[in-house]
Amino acid sequence: MPSIHTDKAFEQDLRDLRERLLAMGAKVETLIANSVRALTDRDSALAENVIKSDKDVNRLEVEIDDLCRRILALRQPAASDLRLITTALKIVTDLERIGDLAVNIAERSIDLSQVPPLAPYIDTPRLAEQAQQQVKKALDSFVSNDVVKAEEVLKGDDLLDALFLKIFNELLAYMMEDSKNIRRATALMFIAKHLERIGDHAMNVAEMVIYMVRGKDIRHPQSRNIPQE
Secondary structure, eight states: OOOOOSOHHHHHHHHHHHHHHHHHHHHHHHHHHHHHHHHHTTOHHHHHHHHHHHHHHHHHHHHHHHHHHHHHHHHOOOHHHHHHHHHHHHHHHHHHHHHHHHHHHHHHHHHHTTSOOSSOOSHHHHHHHHHHHHHHHHHHHHHHTOHHHHHHHHHHHHHHHHHHHHHHHHHHHHHHHOGGGHHHHHHHHHHHHHHHHHHHHHHHHHHHHHHHHHOOOOOSGGGOOOOOO
């Protein structure tokens, strides 16, 4: 559990930081879900709403950056508190990029809604749900200082990669079957890749949580020693 400070103002700043990061995380989770729903429901209005809502994510990024800098300047944190602030500064960047990827999906879904569907979107929503869960779990691990949950995010990335590869191969088959499918299949490949990248950003968050709690940098494979199930 996070340490409690006798300085109530400092403690309130840290509580505000966690709450704002959670709020930003909830918004990007919604953007992921709505961008894929816009695709499957061929709902351009919902896609446009995703694009507009990204400004809220950008606003939160600026607010959290400002809060972190204010804490650094006024409180001069050390040790675990310093790691918390520096981790938050990195997490907020990953969340902002996840928002951008959701916007990219929404833009592709608008294009695809103008042409007949290529095939039922069975695995793409599954990929989106898994990516969304990875982001949620990574943020939960940050708020609760839960290294075990962060490690689950690292392990969960294999499922995302497997789903992405399955979708990629299916779309490749559609393109080889008929050249008229190339444009739509390519757009869907980009969407799947965006979702896989969202999983990568969740991984980044999980790695930073492990650094924050243990003080160990595991961003590179050779530095990891994650217990296997």
